[in-house]
Amino acid sequence: MDSQTANMAGDVKRHRLSTRLWHWLNAALLYTLFTSGLGIFNAHPRLYWGQYGANFDHPWLTLDRFPGWITLPALYNLSMSRHWHLTAAPIFAFALLFYMLWSLANRHISRDLAFRRGDLLPRHVWQDIKDHARLRFPTGQAALRYNVLQKTSYIAVIFGLLPLIILTGLTMSPGMNAAWPWLVELFGGRQSARSIHFITAFALAGFFLVHILMVMLAGPLNEIRSMITGRYKLPQARP
Amino acid sequence: MILTRRTLLLGASAALAGCDRLGRSDTVREALFSADNFHKWAQRSLMTRDALAQEFRPDQVSPLFRANGTANPNTPAYKALWRGNFADWRLSVTGLVERPLSLSLAQLRALPHREQITRHDCVEGWSAIGKWRGVPLKTLLDGAQLSDRAHYIVFRCADDMGGGRPYYESIDLIDAFHPQTILAFALNDQPLSVANGAPLRLRVERQLGYKQAKYLMGIEAVATLAPIGGGKGGFWEDYAGYDWYAGI
Numbered sequence: 283m284d285s286q287t288a289n290m291a292g293d294v295k296r297h298r299l300s301t302r303l304w305h306w307l308n309a310a311l312l313y314t315l316f317t318s319g320l321g322i323f324n325a326h327p328r329l330y331w332g333q334y335g336a337n338f339d340h341p342w343l344t345l346d347r348f349p350g351w352i353t354l355p356a357l358y359n360l361s362m363s364r365h366w367h368l369t370a371a372p373i374f375a376f377a378l379l380f381y382m383l384w385s386l387a388n389r390h391i392s393r394d395l396a397f398r399r400g401d402l403l404p405r406h407v408w409q410d411i412k413d414h415a416r417l418r419f420p421t422g423q424a425a426l427r428y429n430v431l432q433k434t435s436y437i438a439v440i441f442g443l444l445p446l447i448i449l450t451g452l453t454m455s456p457g458m459n460a461a462w463p464w465l466v467e468l469f470g471g472r473q474s475a476r477s478i479h480f481i482t483a484f485a486l487a488g489f490f491l492v493h494i495l496m497v498m499l500a501g502p503l504n505e506i507r508s509m510i511t512g513r514y515k516l517p518q519a520r521p
Numbered sequence: 522m523i524l525t526r527r528t529l530l531l532g533a534s535a536a537l538a539g540c541d542r543l544g545r546s547d548t549v550r551e552a553l554f555s556a557d558n559f560h561k562w563a564q565r566s567l568m569t570r571d572a573l574a575q576e577f578r579p580d581q582v583s584p585l586f587r588a589n590g591t592a593n594p595n596t597p598a599y600k601a602l603w604r605g606n607f608a609d610w611r612l613s614v615t616g617l618v619e620r621p622l623s624l625s626l627a628q629l630r631a632l633p634h635r636e637q638i639t640r641h642d643c644v645e646g647w648s649a650i651g652k653w654r655g656v657p658l659k660t661l662l663d664g665a666q667l668s669d670r671a672h673y674i675v676f677r678c679a680d681d682m683g684g685g686r687p688y689y690e691s692i693d694l695i696d697a698f699h700p701q702t703i704l705a706f707a708l709n710d711q712p713l714s715v716a717n718g719a720p721l722r723l724r725v726e727r728q729l730g731y732k733q734a735k736y737l738m739g740i741e742a743v744a745t746l747a748p749i750g751g752g753k754g755g756f757w758e759d760y761a762g763y764d765w766y767a768g769i
Binding site: 322326334336337338339369372455456458459461466472473476 | 729
């Protein structure tokens with residue numbers, strides 16, 4: 283988000299190339315991972331807490347199979363779901379790692395994502411919540427900065443949910459259990475890790491829905507264009 | 522631009538249909554299937570050769586150990602062995618070995634044992650913890666004097682998966698000589714039940730359930746997996762496209 287290059291049309295340079303590339307790569311990968319993940323889940327649609335869990339054990343959640351319109355492939359095929367999932371997963375994990383390092387190096391994290399002094403004052407947070415509830419989005423120069431709810435959700439996703447879903451995914455691997463035994467200890471067992479993986483996937487799906495809603499409310503063309511070309515038209519203040 | 526929920530859903534299904542179609546292209550399938558090589562390489566790089574699978578305390582064992590796959594081979598030959606309490610059963614160790622072996626259950630039981638309480642992870646997602654007792658595979662391979670030309674160990678099973686295709690599996694020598702890789706004849710201090718693979722099954726603890734071949738009849742040391750079965754190294758690998766390296 284650089285504000286110094288505003289041109290005559292009121293366009294500004296908004297998203298860095300690294301952010302834009304990662305955004306669209308993630309869109310494709312998370313979509314593949316979510317849908318193939320539901321396909322894998324369908325092989326045993328029960329979730330447990332602890333080290334073990336199978337048909338004779340007590341599940342905390344039992345679901346019907348997810349329907350074909352949301353699974354990859356549409357027709358139940360555990361092998362193909364796993365191939366999609368396990369191909370996309372390492373690309374997704376390394377992309378996150380590179381994005382984190384890149385964003386640290388180009389100061390995206392410290393400039394744009396880190397909370398600034400005053401951001402977390404209750405009065406400020408409350409004001410932001412009220413603005414969101416009234417769908418009153420920032421205009422002019424203020425639209426160039428992430429607001430505190432945006433920062434909170436981006437930080438929670440990048441440094442919370444995404445690493446969590448990668449680590450719980452690795453914890454389900456018997457090979458990784460031998461390589462990194464601390465993983466299974468960290469999550470309290472393979473079946474707990476599977477449950478956390480599932481919950482995190484739906485937390486990300488929730489983020490995705492709110493994210494799409496916000497893009498649509500804030501002006502989808504301008505927002506999508508800014509994520510493709512990097513250029514953003516500054517919203518003008520309401521009269 | 523108005524995006525309704527309906528167009529979003531249509532878009533999502535169209536993308537999925539696209540992925541489905543991609544999944545049927547040979548090039549894409551080849552790329553997707555090759556991810557297994559990456560996982561094998563990455564996991565083997567991150568672990569020492571003899572890194573152990575987690576072992577558990579007796580109080581952590583699953584109350585009931587779920588059996589999966591073939592519940593009973595039910596072939597006339599297997600039924601005859603079962604009726605005789607497996608007294609006539611023999612495990613053959615053949616292929617690229619200097620001294621082929623043929624071992625009875627009593628002979629296997631007389632060899633040094635290993636006991637391990639480990640977690641069985643099915644490819645479907647469930648897990649069961651059980652206490653296995655058996656002979657380290659290394660003991661048999663050393664006894665049979667494995668040839669330098671051998672790269673894989675193939676496990677031949679008594680269960681016919683239909684159309685005369687017997688179950689089989691294979692592992693490489695890293696897993697074959699791993700200290701937790703045993704040929705188990707007891708589960709939770711009982712002789713192996715028919716549902717769990719009587720009289721003998723493989724435990725290869727750093728991989729998923731379908732590698733744990735049940736109803737073992739023979740072990741064969743080979744240089745390459747290509748001429749065996751469908752050439753992919755195992756029944757599910759051949760017929761369902763499962764990964765040969767099942768560490769993930």
